[in-house]
Amino acid sequence: MRSHTNTSSRRPHRSLDRAGAVWGTRHFDAENRTREELIALTHRLEGRQIELERENTELRHSAQALFHRLELDELLFDLSRTFIGLPEEEVDANIERGLARVGEFLELDRVTLLELSHDHTEMTVTYSWNVHGTATPPAVISKRAQPWWVGQVLRGEVSLASHPDDLPEQAAAEKEYLRQRGITSAASIPLRVSGEIAGAISFVSLHRHVVWTEELVNELRAIGDILWNALTRRRSMQALIKAQGFLGDSEERFRLAMNNVAAGVYTLNLNGMVTYINPAAEAILGWTNAELLGKKMHDVTHYKHPDGTPYPASECPGLNVLREGTELREHEDTFIRKDGSFVSVVFSASPLRKDQMTVGIVIGFRDDTPRREAERAVRESEERFRLMANAAPVLIWMADVDKRCTYFNQGWLEFTGRLLEAELGNGWVEGVHHDDVEKCLATYTKAFDRREPFQMEYRLRRHDGEYRWIYDQAVPRFNADISFAGYIGSCIDVTESKLSAQALSTMNQRLIEAHEEERARLARERSAAGITESQSPAREAHSVAC
DSSP: OOOOOOGGGTSOOHHHHHHHHHHHHHHHHHHHHHHHHHHHHHHHHHHHHHHHHHHHHHHHHHHHHHHHHHHHHHHHHHHHHHHTTOOGGGHHHHHHHHHHHHHHHTTOSEEEEEEEOTTSSEEEEEEEEEOTTOOOOOSEEETTTSHHHHHHHHTTOOEEESSGGGSOGGGHHHHHHHHHTTOOEEEEEEEEETTEEEEEEEEEESSSOOOOOHHHHHHHHHHHHHHHHHHHHHHHHHHHHHHHHHHHHOHHHHHHHHTTOSSEEEEEETTSBEEEEOHHHHHHHSOOHHHHBTSBHHHHHSSBOTTSOBOOGGGOHHHHHHHHOOOEEEEEEEEEOTTSOEEEEEEEEEEEEETTEEEEEEEEEEEOHHHHHHHHHHHHHHHHHHHHHHHSSSEEEEEOTTSOEEEEOHHHHHHHTOOHHHHTBTGGGGGBOTTTHHHHHHHHHHHHHHTOOEEEEEEEEOTTSOEEEEEEEEEEEEOTTSOEEEEEEEEEEOHHHHHHHHHHHHHHHHHHHHHHHHHHHHHHHHHHTTOOGGGOHHHHHHHHHO
16 A cells, blocks of 8 residues: 655645745845845045045145145245345355256256357357266357257247257257257247347257246246346446456556446546447447537436436435435436436446546446346235135145244135234144144154155134035245245145045944844844754745745
8 A cells, every 4th residue: 555645744835935935035035125225325425535636636736736836936036035135245056056956846957057258159158057077068159060059049039849859840950969968858938138149048958848838937937037146236337346447447448348338337537528438338328439529418318217207316316426426336226218218227336436526427227127126026925825825625824944834825814814924823723622732743843854845634613613624735934045035835635525525434334233133133034933054045036945
């Protein structure tokens, strides 16, 4: 007899199978949905963080570019301030220091001032600075050796080459010159005196390719004008001293000497009439020696002010030298050219004596237009600095040698909601979070004492009372004589970036914790339902299918 076994006692009921499968599927879907939502949110946070980091990077690059421009403007101001009123005997040393400062700031390897010869056939090096170990330039560069470059100077045109191959085909000799000396980038800017080309200033890099932007070239032209004007002023003084010495020996020797100096020189007799005017003065004023001989110089070139009001001879400082027998040094004034235009000048005057008797005066002068334009450029540069600093999307500050802050831009004041007077000195520290003050000041002081750049992060109180994370970077400032001048710094708000990074870290941790909690919950529910690991929904579904 065949026995029949009741299989229902060995296998769960089909309804239990379906219930288990449904239960497992629902919890499996819920788990997947929770994880997918967390993962999607994590991806969004990661994307936002990347976007914020990119924005912060762009902002930092913009801040660094602005920082560099502000430093360059400050360099221009310091150079101009140094040479205004500088004693003649200190000009040489300060020109050399000025070249060094420009070269080091621009990370160049050589900066050179060159003078054009009277016959316009060669350029002679007057001053040059180069990095230690770098070859010096040739003492003289002839038009025959470098015809294209000298021609550019004579035409008053700037020569720029970020790479030797940037030069035109006709500059073959110049290309070969640059390659032989390992020069990667070069720039040359003509310099003028009284509208005439007098020389050039050149900039050379041996290790990197420099992008000579229009803005940079304009700044370099202003620097060249400042240095060249200082050199011209020194030579004017030397010419005047030489003139006095020659006149003591021989009028003819005096005339020969004065015919070859760059400064304007003329002599007057006791009646204020012209007895001699040199070629440089002719070029500046537009009058010839023959046209002015025997005429009263004041009545021709000094009879009115630029505003059109009369300039009486009784008030003329030069004629006072004649009347009083005293000397006049570095007097700023204006002369009138033959065409009626005014030219800014600086002149010195000394009595001409023979046998201890005053017989006339000698006046040496120079066209002061470049210097005044340089001063105007400095004023414009300062104003441009203020405008740029106030318009910049960053917070900018400056400090002096005593670590005390002397300037905050409008962005800083709007951010903190405080008046400038409240922030000056050490007042800005009041806005720093109390937990960050000690570290902030330690970093600040350490960098100051070492004269080195620094970066730091700290929390700064905003005008609404909220503390925001600030990224602050700063560099030391130096005067034209290389003496320490203080610091300049710029700041950006990096709160969003830090919060995004913190949120991403927190979300990642939550994702891990949620996953573990879900696994633990499923385990508990399975245990409560009497389902072992071997009876998981997946295994039950397999047994039903069988």
